[in-house]
Structures are given as C-alpha cells and as structure tokens.
Amino acid sequence: MKNFIVVCCCLAFSTMANAAEFTVDQKDKKFTESEMNIAVGDTVNFRNDDPFSHNVYSLSEAKSFDLGSYPKGESRPVTFDQAGQIEVGCAIHFDMALIINVK
Numbered sequence: 001m002k003n004f005i006v007v008c009c010c011l012a013f014s015t016m017a018n019a020a021e022f023t024v025d026q027k028d029k030k031f032t033e034s035e036m037n038i039a040v041g042d043t044v045n046f047r048n049d050d051p052f053s054h055n056v057y058s059l060s061e062a063k064s065f066d067l068g069s070y071p072k073g074e075s076r077p078v079t080f081d082q083a084g085q086i087e088v089g090c091a092i093h094f095d096m097a098l099i100i101n102v103k
Helices: 002-017
Strands: 021-027 035-038 043-048 054-059 064-070 075-079 084-090 097-102
Touching: 021 035, 043 054, 064 075
Parallel strands: 021 043, 035 097
Antiparallel strands: 043 075, 054 064, 054 084, 084 097
C-alpha cells in the first residue's frame, strides 16, 4: 500500500511540474485566440487589454468558472484540471467566444 501511495504522489507531482501557462488577451471585444489546445493541469491567464471591463466565464461541464468583472490591465488565471472541451465567453460582450480543448 505504501508503494502505491508513493507512486500516485510522484505521478501527481510529475503532471503538475510539466504544467504550462498560457495567456489569452481580450482586445477589441474579442479573445486573441478562437480555439486552443492545452493539457490537463495547464493554466490560462485571461488578460484584459480593452479600455473597459470584461467578465470571462464558462458553464462547461468539464470546467465551470466565472472570473467576475475586471478592468483593463488585470489578468485572472484558470487552471484546467479535467479533460474536455471548454466553451468560454464574456458575460458583458456576448459575441466573444473561445474554445479550449483540454487533453
């Protein structure tokens, strides 16, 4: 049993150590990416480069989140801990859309 726990801990640490960070900007009422592929454990920073607030959210089953409203110059991170397709939008600007494929 002890060997099993050690292996599981090492695997979890190994996955986290390989995690990457990405940045998606919000500019001109659009995300700078329309679709992206990332791995489980990766983090996406949503940076607002517009002169007005954005509210980034997802209601997707694999990852649901709401970053709240935040102004120009701020960035908010989301770590994706489960595989799946994540549909991301802005609650203020309904035409903004981003698909994140987490594998």
